[in-house]
Amino acid sequence: MESGxxxxxxxxxxxxxxxxxxxxxxxxxxxxxxxxxxxxxxxSSRRFPxxxxxxxxxxxxxxxxxxxxxxxxxxxxxxxxxxxxxxxxGLNIEGEADSYDFGVGAGFYLNATQEKWKxxxxxxxxxxxxxxxxxxxxxxxxxxxxxxxGHSMGGHGALTIYLKNLDKYKSVSAFAPIANPINCxxxxxxxxxxxxGNKAAWEEYDATCLISKFNNLSATILIDxxxxxxFFPDQLxxxxxxxxxxxxxxxLLLRLHPGYDHSYYFIATFIEDHITHHSQALKL
Amino acid sequence: MESGxxxxxxxxxxxxxxxxxxxxxxxxxxxxxxxxxxxxxPxSSHRSPxxxxxxxxxxxxxxxxxxxxxxxxxxxxxxxxxxxxxxxxGLNIEGEADSYDFGVGAGFYLNATQEKWKxxxxxxxxxxxxxxxxxxxxxxxxxxxxxxxGHSMGGHGALTIYLKNLDKYKSVSAFAPIANPINCxxxxxxxxxxxxDDKAAWEEYDATCLISKFNNLSATILIDxxxxxxFYPDQLxxxxxxxxxxxxxxxLLVRLQPGYDHSYYFIATFIEDHISHHAQALEL
Numbered sequence: 238m239e240s241g242x243x244x245x246x247x248x249x250x251x252x253x254x255x256x257x258x259x260x261x262x263x264x265x266x267x268x269x270x271x272x273x274x275x276x277x278x279x280x281s282s283r284r285f286p287x288x289x290x291x292x293x294x295x296x297x298x299x300x301x302x303x304x305x306x307x308x309x310x311x312x313x314x315x316x317x318x319x320x321x322x323x324x325x326x327g328l329n330i331e332g333e334a335d336s337y338d339f340g341v342g343a344g345f346y347l348n349a350t351q352e353k354w355k356x357x358x359x360x361x362x363x364x365x366x367x368x369x370x371x372x373x374x375x376x377x378x379x380x381x382x383x384x385x386x387g388h389s390m391g392g393h394g395a396l397t398i399y400l401k402n403l404d405k406y407k408s409v410s411a412f413a414p415i416a417n418p419i420n421c422x423x424x425x426x427x428x429x430x431x432x433x434g435n436k437a438a439w440e441e442y443d444a445t446c447l448i449s450k451f452n453n454l455s456a457t458i459l460i461d462x463x464x465x466x467x468f469f470p471d472q473l474x475x476x477x478x479x480x481x482x483x484x485x486x487x488x489l490l491l492r493l494h495p496g497y498d499h500s501y502y503f504i505a506t507f508i509e510d511h512i513t514h515h516s517q518a519l520k521l
Numbered sequence: 522m523e524s525g526x527x528x529x530x531x532x533x534x535x536x537x538x539x540x541x542x543x544x545x546x547x548x549x550x551x552x553x554x555x556x557x558x559x560x561x562x563p564x565s566s567h568r569s570p571x572x573x574x575x576x577x578x579x580x581x582x583x584x585x586x587x588x589x590x591x592x593x594x595x596x597x598x599x600x601x602x603x604x605x606x607x608x609x610x611g612l613n614i615e616g617e618a619d620s621y622d623f624g625v626g627a628g629f630y631l632n633a634t635q636e637k638w639k640x641x642x643x644x645x646x647x648x649x650x651x652x653x654x655x656x657x658x659x660x661x662x663x664x665x666x667x668x669x670x671g672h673s674m675g676g677h678g679a680l681t682i683y684l685k686n687l688d689k690y691k692s693v694s695a696f697a698p699i700a701n702p703i704n705c706x707x708x709x710x711x712x713x714x715x716x717x718d719d720k721a722a723w724e725e726y727d728a729t730c731l732i733s734k735f736n737n738l739s740a741t742i743l744i745d746x747x748x749x750x751x752f753y754p755d756q757l758x759x760x761x762x763x764x765x766x767x768x769x770x771x772x773l774l775v776r777l778q779p780g781y782d783h784s785y786y787f788i789a790t791f792i793e794d795h796i797s798h799h800a801q802a803l804e805l
Contacts, residue, residue: 251790
C-alpha cells in the first residue's frame with residue numbers, strides 16, 4: 238500500500254468486506270479516514286464499479302456503513318461503496334466546531350475561497366484526490382465506472398459534483414438533498430463563510446442553478462424525499478430543483494414518501510432502489 | 522395507553538414503524554425503555570406475531586433497531602420485533618457500571634438471588650412483565666404467537682428462556698450465543714455475583730445444562746457463529762451445547778461462518794435467515 242494509506246478496520250458483511258482506511262490528504266492538509274465496502278469476488282482479477290456515497294451534516298465515513306444496510310444490495314449487484322468523511326478534521330481552526338451545520342462535519346463538498354477556511358476543499362478531495370488514491374491502491378476497483386449518491390448535504394454534494402463532472406459519473410441519486418442551497422439557511426450560512434459574498438461563486442455549488450447549464454444527462458436523476466422530514470421543504474427545496482429540471486427537460490424522478498423522516502431508517506428503506514438505479518447506469 | 526407507558530420515539534421504516542417506549546417496571550424497580558418494530562398492517566384489526574430480540578453486553582434497546590436491518594425481513598414477513606434493554610438502569614448500585622460485562626448493560630436475563638443485585642430480574646421482566654405489558658397495550662400484537670432470538674449474552678438469554686418456557690415460544694435462534702456460561706469467564710463472573718456459589722442455581726441459567734432436561738422441541742434451534750469472532754470459542758462454547766443436544770437428540774443447526782466476527786455486521790448479514798426460521802414456526 239502506498240505510504241500514508243493504512244487499513245484501520247475490516248469486517249465481513251454479506252460475503253464482502255467493510256474496510257476502513259486512514260491517509261494523509263494533500264488536498265485538505267490533514268489526516269482523513271474513508272470507508273470502502275468491497276463486494277464478494279469469485280476471482281482476484283475482478284474489478285468492481287464504484288458508488289461514491291456522500292454523507293450529511295455531522296456524519297463521518299462510518300455512519301452509512303453502520304446504519305444504511307446498503308451492503309446487502311451492493312453485495313448482490315457487485316458494486317463497491319466508497320464513503321468519504323464530511324470535512325477535514327483536526328486542523329483546529331477557530332470556530333470550526335461551534336455549530337453542527339458549519340465547519341467540522343459540514344464541508345459542503347466545495348472548495349472554500351475564504352482564507353480562514355482554505356483547507357475546506359472537499360470538492361477537490363472527492364473529485365480528484367480520492368479517485369486517484371483508489372485507482373493507485375485498489376486494483377479491484379474500477380474508478381472509470383463510477384456513480385455518486387448521498388444524503389442531505391451529501392445529496393447536495395452528489396448532485397453538484399455530478400452535474401459539473403458528467404464525464405466522470407454514470408448516474409446520480411440523492412436522499413433528501415439540499416437541492417437549492419442559495420435559498421435555504423443551511424446553504425446561506427455555509428456559502429457566506431466558505432465562499433464570501435460573491436453570489437456567482439455560490440451558484441457554482443447549487444444544483445438548481447447548475448442544471449440550467451449542465452443538463453445533457455445520460456441517466457435519470459433519482460431523488461427520494463420523506464414528507465415527514467423536519468427539514469422539508471425549507472432546507473431542502475426539491476420543488477425548486479424540479480422546476481429547474483422541467484425548464485431544461487432534464488430527466489428527474491422525484492419520489493415523495495409519506496411518513497418518512499430525515500433519518501438513516503429512511504435511507505435504509507430505499508437504498509436498494511438507488512443501488513438498482515446505479516447498477517443499470519453502470520451496466521451491471 | 523396505560524399509565525406509566527409512554528411513546529418516546531417513532532420513525533417509519535420499510536413501511537412499518539420503529540417505536541420506542543418508556544415505562545416503570547415493577548419487576549426491576551426502575552424506569553425502562555424498549556423498542557418495537559411494527560410491520561405494515563393489512564388492516565387495523567390485524568394482529569402480528571412477535572419476535573423478541575435480546576441484545577448482548579453493553580447494548581440498550583436501540584442498537585438492534587439501528588444496526589441490524591432486521592426490519593426489512595420483519596416487514597416482509599409481518600412479524601413485530603420487540604427489543605428490551607439489557608439490564609435495569611439508574612438504580613446506582615455501587616459498582617454497577619465498573620465493567621462492561623457485569624451490572625448495567627449486562628443483566629444476563631436471570632433473576633439474581635444475591636441481595637445486592639436483587640433488582641436484576643431480567644428473566645421475569647422478559648418472560649412475564651413485558652409480554653403482559655404488550656398484550657395490555659398493543660392490540661395489534663399477538664403475544665400468544667411469539668418466538669425469541671438474541672446475540673451473545675442475548676443468545677444465552679434466548680436459549681435459556683426458550684428451554685424453560687417451551688409453552689410460550691414457538692422457536693428460538695441465536696447469534697454467537699454464550700451457550701455454556703458456567704464454563705466461560707463471562708458466565709462465571711456474572712453468576713458468582715448474581716447467583717452466589719450455588720452451582721445448581723447456575724445450571725438453571727445454562728443452555729448446555731438445560732437442554733438435557735428440556736428437549737421436547739417443536740422446532741430446530743438455529744445458531745449462527747462467526748469463526749473470526751474474537752470471543753469464539755472460549756466465551757461462547759457452541760460445541761459444548763452441540764454435544765449436549767446430540768446426547769438428547771435435540772434438533773440443532775449450528776452454522777459456522779468463516780470470516781465473520783462478533784459484530785452487528787454479522788447479525789445484519791444473517792438476520793433474514795433467522796426471521797425466515799421464525800416465520801415458519803409462527804406459521805406465517
